[in-house]
Amino acid sequence: MACRYFVHPHPCGYFSDPKHECRCSHQQIFKYRSKISGPLLDRIDIHVEVPAVPYRDLMEVAKGEPSSAILERVNAARSRQSKRFSQTKIFCNAQMGSRHIKKYCRRNAASRNLMESAIGRLGLSVRAFNRILKISRTISDLNGKNDVDSDDAPEAIQFQMEQSS
Numbered sequence: 001m002a003c004r005y006f007v008h009p010h011p012c013g014y015f016s017d018p019k020h021e022c023r024c025s026h027q028q029i030f031k032y033r034s035k036i037s038g039p040l041l042d043r044i045d046i047h048v049e050v051p052a053v054p055y056r057d058l059m060e061v062a063k064g065e066p067s068s069a070i071l072e073r074v075n076a077a078r079s080r081q082s083k084r085f086s087q088t089k090i091f092c093n094a095q096m097g098s099r100h101i102k103k104y105c106r107r108n109a110a111s112r113n114l115m116e117s118a119i120g121r122l123g124l125s126v127r128a129f130n131r132i133l134k135i136s137r138t139i140s141d142l143n144g145k146n147d148v149d150s151d152d153a154p155e156a157i158q159f160q161m162e163q164s165s
Helices: 026-033 055-059 067-084 098-104 109-122 126-142 152-164
Strands: none
Touching: 067 126, 098 126, 109 126, 109 152, 126 152
């Protein structure tokens, strides 16, 4: 089951906003963030910062990928996962345990080097490392790839690290 959780990193809601200055003190930020326990945040797989969108941008015609193409990619990724886990009791990458991660999150050399560097630089926990591997596997599935490569790992690391901003 997916967990959806939304939180502003600061009481004012203006952290990293280019048009508004965050005036929160360190004490206010600490008090605000302490309302949510670290172990709880550690169990949320993907953290994404969503900046404010200017009115002008809201009114523009979207130039991105059409929803139908995204739906097609998502359905293909879900089908890959369904086939992958057909002989198990799980049905998606998020449910993988360490045994499944070792089996299904094969990485090329560049990806392994990147992850080794990230663990050293960022001081990632085993739980965070496994979560990044599962997210990388999902990104690879969305891109139609069999293995996790060095293009997928940085995106997964970014999703994980936005919680500490």
